[in-house]
Amino acid sequence: MNPIIEVGNLYKKYGKVVALENISLKVNEGQIVGLCGPNGSGKSTFLRILTGIVKPCRGYINILGYRPSKATRKVVAYVSENDVFYKWMKVCELIRFLKGFYEDLDQEKAFELLRNEGIDPERKVGELSKGNRQRLKVIIAVSRDPKILLLDEPFSGIDMVSRERIMQMLRDFLFEGARTAIISTHFVEGLEEIFERVIFFRDGNVVLDENCETLRTERGMSVKSIYFEIFGGGER
16 A cells, blocks of 8 residues: 655754654555654654644655645645634634635535534634634634644643544544544543554654554553553653
8 A cells, every 4th residue: 555644764953952863654545643752752843844834854755745835735634733823813704714725625514513513603713712722723624625634732731521522523524534644642542442553752753653453452451551651651
């Protein structure tokens, strides 16, 4: 099977700090990958390089035959950990604004999901709670038709209700077709049923890359338990 994402010898350094050290991996079409590790392990940098937001110091990235560019942005939906939307915009205005950037954005689906999530489209983005702002970002991503979904810490700092609602939206979206996704998180519990494969990052290096079912069969442990074993202090 040809990989939909391929990176080789990816290296990134900020000043004297090495964020990624010669990362090489492939992701096949339809795989749902958990990119796991504590804060500062290089997960966000890796995703930002895939999107083209950050340039590597060396190494190569191949996404459907292209380097990160306008061509790949048409097929990749990225959900950042940070708030990136204009807070003065109404939610409805934001949806219509983003349609100008993403032709595949289904506005009708977006408004339907807003109703399902109880988010008022007439509210300004800045008036939403952190949990609802995070839900809004995911709604916009899954209202597109991307071949690849990249999510950076989608559960960071939000309440349990928002976390469960986001997980349900992801389940519905990822399992409706052959979706490829990389989900960066240090929140492992609740995601094992979604992940087919996990890649554990520590200090810019891959310390484990394995199929989840293989891990459970060979070690007799959950992915969460293996996370605790590798990082020695649990989810941080």
